[in-house]
Amino acid sequence: MKRKKLLSLCISLPLLSGCWDQVELQELAIITATAIDQLEDGRTRVSTQIFIPRSISSGETGEDPNLGSTFVRDGVGENMAQAISQLQMHIPRKLFWEQCKVYIFGNQLAKSIGIRDAIDFLARHPSPRGNSYLFISEGEAKELLILVPPLERYSADALKKFTNTEYELTTTLRDVDMGLMGEGKSVVMPLVKRLKTQEKTRNEHQTIPIISGTAVIKEGKLIGTLNPPESYGYMWLNGSVSNSVVSITLEGFEGEISYQPTLGSVKLSPLIKGDKWIMRLRFQLEGDIVQNETKLNLLDVEVMHQMKTAFEKEIKKQLELTLNKFQKDLKCDGLRFGRKFHQKYPKEWKKVAANWDDKFSEIEVEISVDAEIRKPGYIGPPAAMPRDEVVK
Amino acid sequence: MTGKEKISAVQIEFMMVPTIIGTGLLSIPAIAAKLALHDMWLTPLFGAITGYITVFIVWKIYKLYPTLTPYQYSEEILGKWIGKIVGLVFVFFYIQNCGLIVRQYSDFITSNVMHETPLVAFSTTLLFISGLAVRGGIEVVARSSVICSGIYIAWALVVLFIINKIDLGQLLPFLENGPLPLIKGSMIHSSWYSEFFLLAFLLPYLNNQKAALKAGMKSVFYVMVLLFYVSFFVLTLFGLTSMNQLYPVYTMIRSLSLFGFFENFEVLVTAAWVLGNYVKTSVFLYVSCIGIAQIFRLSDYRLIVFPVCLLILLFSYWNVPNIVFLIHYMFTIQPFYFMIVQTFLPFVLLMVGMYRKKRRGNQ
Numbered sequence: 001m002k003r004k005k006l007l008s009l010c011i012s013l014p015l016l017s018g019c020w021d022q023v024e025l026q027e028l029a030i031i032t033a034t035a036i037d038q039l040e041d042g043r044t045r046v047s048t049q050i051f052i053p054r055s056i057s058s059g060e061t062g063e064d065p066n067l068g069s070t071f072v073r074d075g076v077g078e079n080m081a082q083a084i085s086q087l088q089m090h091i092p093r094k095l096f097w098e099q100c101k102v103y104i105f106g107n108q109l110a111k112s113i114g115i116r117d118a119i120d121f122l123a124r125h126p127s128p129r130g131n132s133y134l135f136i137s138e139g140e141a142k143e144l145l146i147l148v149p150p151l152e153r154y155s156a157d158a159l160k161k162f163t164n165t166e167y168e169l170t171t172t173l174r175d176v177d178m179g180l181m182g183e184g185k186s187v188v189m190p191l192v193k194r195l196k197t198q199e200k201t202r203n204e205h206q207t208i209p210i211i212s213g214t215a216v217i218k219e220g221k222l223i224g225t226l227n228p229p230e231s232y233g234y235m236w237l238n239g240s241v242s243n244s245v246v247s248i249t250l251e252g253f254e255g256e257i258s259y260q261p262t263l264g265s266v267k268l269s270p271l272i273k274g275d276k277w278i279m280r281l282r283f284q285l286e287g288d289i290v291q292n293e294t295k296l297n298l299l300d301v302e303v304m305h306q307m308k309t310a311f312e313k314e315i316k317k318q319l320e321l322t323l324n325k326f327q328k329d330l331k332c333d334g335l336r337f338g339r340k341f342h343q344k345y346p347k348e349w350k351k352v353a354a355n356w357d358d359k360f361s362e363i364e365v366e367i368s369v370d371a372e373i374r375k376p377g378y379i380g381p382p383a384a385m386p387r388d389e390v391v392k
Numbered sequence: 393m394t395g396k397e398k399i400s401a402v403q404i405e406f407m408m409v410p411t412i413i414g415t416g417l418l419s420i421p422a423i424a425a426k427l428a429l430h431d432m433w434l435t436p437l438f439g440a441i442t443g444y445i446t447v448f449i450v451w452k453i454y455k456l457y458p459t460l461t462p463y464q465y466s467e468e469i470l471g472k473w474i475g476k477i478v479g480l481v482f483v484f485f486y487i488q489n490c491g492l493i494v495r496q497y498s499d500f501i502t503s504n505v506m507h508e509t510p511l512v513a514f515s516t517t518l519l520f521i522s523g524l525a526v527r528g529g530i531e532v533v534a535r536s537s538v539i540c541s542g543i544y545i546a547w548a549l550v551v552l553f554i555i556n557k558i559d560l561g562q563l564l565p566f567l568e569n570g571p572l573p574l575i576k577g578s579m580i581h582s583s584w585y586s587e588f589f590l591l592a593f594l595l596p597y598l599n600n601q602k603a604a605l606k607a608g609m610k611s612v613f614y615v616m617v618l619l620f621y622v623s624f625f626v627l628t629l630f631g632l633t634s635m636n637q638l639y640p641v642y643t644m645i646r647s648l649s650l651f652g653f654f655e656n657f658e659v660l661v662t663a664a665w666v667l668g669n670y671v672k673t674s675v676f677l678y679v680s681c682i683g684i685a686q687i688f689r690l691s692d693y694r695l696i697v698f699p700v701c702l703l704i705l706l707f708s709y710w711n712v713p714n715i716v717f718l719i720h721y722m723f724t725i726q727p728f729y730f731m732i733v734q735t736f737l738p739f740v741l742l743m744v745g746m747y748r749k750k751r752r753g754n755q
Contacts, residue, residue, distance in 0.1 A: 011520070098656075123636075126504060130647035174647060177633045343564035 025053075029093040032070060033156030035141035036080060036118050037106035044109070044118075046083040047074045047142040048100075049156055050091070070154040072145045080121045097127035102156040103134050103173075104192060104209075106141035107222065116180065116220030122173055130174040133163050136215040136222060138193040144209040147194060151208075158208040159192065165243075168211045169235060176217075183338030183349075183356065186218040188234060191225055218332045226325060233322025236315070237335055239266045241285055246318075248310040253391070255293030259311050259373065261285040270341045272348055278364045279337055283319065286372045292382050295391045299380030304373060312369040323365050333360045401603035403534040404594055406541040407675055408611035412443075413618055414665075414672035415496045416584040417641050420619065421626040423722055425635035428577030432634075433563055433627050435574060436619035439581025440612055442735060446588040447608035449738045454595045454604055456745050462592045462738070463686040469745040476687055478737065483683035485733045487700065490676035491707025492718075494518060497669045498708070499715055504642055505662050515708050518666075519701040522674040526681060527697050530597050533678055537671040544668035547661045548618060551625050553650050558628035580722065581619065583730035588612060589738055593679045638715060677701065 033049040049070045075087025088095055103122065105115050115136075122128045137144055144155060152158040163170040169190045171179075179187030191213040197206065214226040214234055226234060232244045241264030247256040264285040271278040289298060289307070296303055326334055338356055342349040352359040381390045425432040457465040462482060467475030498514040525533050567574065591608050598604055626640045629647075634640040646658045681700050685693035712718040 126507065130643055131649055172647075174630065174633070177636075178631050181633055181636075182631065339561065343561055346565035346568040349565075 023094060023096075027093055028096040029091050030096045031100040032154055033102035033104065033145055033159070034100055035104045035106065035137070035145050036109060036115075037141050038109035038112060039076065043076055043078060044080055044083050045074055045076045045142070046080060046087055047072055047145055048087060048095070049145040049154060051099075051154070070145075070156075072142065074142070080118050097125070098129075100128065101132045102159050103128075103132060104137050104141040104144055104159075105135070106137055107139055109141075110136050110215070110217065110222035112221075114220030114222075115176075115217065119173070119176055119180070119220070123177055128173065130177075131172045133160065134171050134173055134176055134189060135159065135192045135211075136189050136217070137209075138191055138212060144192060144194055146205060147208060148206050149208040150206055155209055159211075162211050169214060169231070169238075179334075179336075180217070180220060182336070183342050183353070184333030184336060184360075186216065186332045186334045188226075188334040189215045189217055191215045216326075216330055216332055216334050218330070218334075223332060224325075224330045226322070229318055230322045230325050233318045234334075236264060236283065236285075236319060237266055237281075237322065239264050241287070245290065246311055246314050248307070248314050250294065250296070250306055250310060253294040253296055255295075256291075257289060257294060257296075257298075257307060258291040259287055259307075259371070260290045261287035261371070262374075263287070268337070268340050270337070270344050272341075272345055276364060277341065277359065277362065278366060279340070280366045280368075281319070282368050282370070283315065284370045284372070285315075286374055288374055289376045292376075295382060295385065295389055297381040297390050298376035304376075308371060308373055311371045311373070315369045315371060316367050319367055319369070320365075323367075327361045327363065327365075331357050331361045333357065337363060397529055397531050397597055398599040399530060399534040399594065399597045400599055401607035403538055404591070404598065404607045405611045405614065407534055407537045407594065407671060408588065408591060408608075409614050409618070410537070410541045410544050410668035410671040411590060411675045412584055412587050412611075412615045414668045415493050416581075416619065417622060417665075418496060418500055418639050419719065419722060420580060420584065421623050421640045422635055422637050423580050423719065424577040424623065425627065425632065425640075426723075427580065428573045429568065429632065429635075430563065430565060430627070431567060431574045432577060433620070433624045435577035435581055436616055436623055438574060438578035439585050439619075440616040441578075441585075442582035442731065443585030443588050443612035443615065444609065446586050446735050446738070447591060447605070447612055449735070449742050450589060450592040450595070451605045451608060453592065453738065453742050453745060456742075456749060458601055459596050461596055461682065461686060462589075462741070463683050465745070466741055469741055469748060478741070479683060479687045481733065481737070483680055483687065486676050486680045486683065487704055488707055488711065490673060490680060490704045491709075492711050493669065493672055493676060494704060495708040495711060496718070497666075497673075499718075500639065500642075501662065501666075503715075504639065505659065511708075512705075515705055518670065518673055519677075519705055521670060522677050523697050523701045525670075525674045526678045527694050530594070530678060533671075533674045537674070540667035540671050544664050544671070545618070547645075547664040548621060550645060550648065550657050550661065551622070553648055554625060554629055554644065558625065559631070560628060562628045562631045579727045583722070583727040585612065585615070586730045586734040589734035590675060590679060592738065593682070594675075638719075677704065680704075 030051040031048045032051050035047040037045045037047070039045050049072050052069050052071060073087060073090050075083040075085070075090060077083035077086050105118065109115065147155040149155055149158045152161065162168050169188065171187060171189045176187050176189065190211045192209045193212040195207045195210045213228065214231040215222055216224045216226065235244065241261040245258050245260050247258045249256050264283065267282040269280045271280060292298060298304065326332060333356065337360060421432065424435045428435050453465065457468065460468065463479040466478040469475065470478060494515045497518060498511040501514050502509055502511055525536055588608065588611070595604050622641055626634045626644055629644055630637070630640060637643050642658060645661050648657050649655050677697070677700065681693045681697050684690070684696055684700065690696065712721065
């Protein structure tokens with residue numbers, strides 16, 4: 001019996017240590033962000049931002065903070081897999097992908113060969129996660145990795161923090177995979193660029209990447225971008241309204257009144273009437289007045305009513321702008337209308353599925369907006385104005 | 393022949409649940425999604441019908457021969473030689489499938505957690521532990537499975553954390569291409585549900601005969617709920633991309649992030665799944681070993697446990713060359729193969745057995 005116990009102990013000892021796959025932390029190069037670019041000769045360059053562990057622990061030892069806590073290394077190859085294999089040869093430690101949550105695709109790559117090949121690599125590789133964030137850069141993607149943020153530890157951290165906020169568009173690997181596979185064959189991704197800093201004291205690289213707009217990807221390729229108002233419209237269509245401001249002017253009064261929605265919800269209900277495909281869009285939002293440039297006293301039921309109508313009109317106008325962009329300019333269903341029609345009308349869907357993009361541009365969208373104004377802010381009448389000048 | 397060992401109805405439930413879903417969880421959702429598309433979430437419910445039928449057949453035979461295992465009563469029912477052949481079919485079936493299970497388990501660990509470790513490291517350790525448990529007897533398997541299955545099933549709670557990311561719209565359109573895809577998808581489930589025939593090998597040890605049917609039906613119900621739960625979340629989270637994944641449930645757990653800093657649940661979940669696979673392998677190994685012992689009238693099955701382990705290890709390499717072939721096998725062969733051996737064959741046994749009993753009663 002004793003011998004048996006000893007034997008089983010001996011057998012289990014080498015197995016318990018997990019000998020084949022054991023890696024020491026000192027043997028790893030922890031990747032925080034990856035940028036994928038296409039070079040002029042058509043080859044793919046993969047740049048990774050690699051974390052330097054020492055700089056975190058030595059926060060107050062007087063080390064130069066300008067050194068940054070990361071460095072960037074490249075690998076070039078015919079495709080992403082080859083590029084990464086070359087990248088591994090440039091780094092003495094084993095690449096560790098598990099912590100990498102940020103992938104940025106260069107504009108050139110997205111436009112010419114598309115991001116699909118790279119997405120395939122990421123989905124096939126065992127390490128990147130389904131919830132890593134994907135971005136399209138306005139220019140070269142690598143440029144964003146070498147930035148040294150003044151506040152965050154490294155530029156990928158800054159980008160990741162933006163994705164946590166509600167008002168920015170975020171897409172994960174899963175979203176992109178589902179979007180490109182789905183009915184519309186397209187996905188809308190955040191566009192990032194480097195924030196230009198005016199401060200003379202800081203050096204050129206001491207800034208952060210920011211989300212600057214919206215990129216529309218169709219069948220893996222970048223086909224267009226949305227400008228800021230259109231981007232707001234797109235965000236609204238997804239029910240995310242915070243940090244957007246709508247300004248109107250009321251007839252007969254000088255100056256603008258601004259409204260900031262805090263809650264929003266969108267309801268899309270598709271309808272097929274004979275030959276006509278209609279999407280009924282109901283947009284409900286709640287918010288506050290944040291600025292009043294006019295002489296109007298906002299504590300007035302009649303004024304409130306006028307404002308509500310004006311805001312609704314303005315919001316509807318912006319939504320139409322976005323819808324127009326998708327339906328007429330891009331002819332690309334980035335709004336997932338196809339999914340909605342497919343859900344409700346599977347039979348009719350089958351007939352148009354092959355040329356959905358044409359059908360999509362013909363869809364009539366009926367927009368109804370309900371913008372509730374909860375309060376005029378902390379004050380009613382305009383601030384810092386003599387009482388007799390206030391209207392009403 | 394059953395000896396003094398006794399197990400309770402609750403232990404049977406704890407043994408059966410991981411025995412069915414141990415490997416089923418890994419690949420069923422993807423294959424079912426390929427066939428049933430957006431109706432995938434309903435497939436576990438329809439597939440469960442096979443499970444209920446199998447348990448019912450098992451229970452009916454159990455009422456005729458409450459102390460015998462299928463190897464023994466097939467000899468009683470069909471005569472010595474044909475009975476032995478049927479018994480050998482079962483033995484071969486379970487040894488071969490145990491090989492498949494071990495292979496799936498090792499494939500899963502090597503492709504997800506430890507990429508550089510050879511398959512054989514996982515196969516041998518799993519078979520060694522299971523072999524030790526089986527040598528200890530059915531009571532040891534039953535008692536250890538209560539602990540292991542408890543931990544194994546607890547991981548399912550982790551999935552609840554993705555509840556804010558799901559899109560219920562993925563459940564629509566409902567029955568887009570008619571009911572046929574749904575039936576096809578359910579057939580994939582059926583091959584796993586038919587494994588409830590294993591119950592027949594455990595029931596002779598049950599301490600309370602009246603609880604047999606209830607325990608069996610309850611296990612089918614638990615399995616159905618778990619598979620439904622998992623399929624539902626896989627479909628609502630991934631939509632149709634779930635059919636591209638080899639291990640959609642694992643991918644789902646990988647994408648979990650709780651409050652932004654609790655991540656990497658998959659390692660814990662994999663550890664729990666190892667326990668579930670231990671229960672599954674033990675039950676299969678036990679059934680194979682007592683089969684050989686009872687057919688060849690060996691005095692003790694314990695002697696052949698480790699030789700059978702070695703055979704199973706070899707079968708794990710003989711069965712499938714790679715995962716592509718494995719999925720093809722699950723698509724095309726497995727549903728029919730499993731249901732013929734584990735549902736249809738027992739049904740024939742039951743019919744002949746009832747006929748014989750009736751005739752004996754008339755005489």
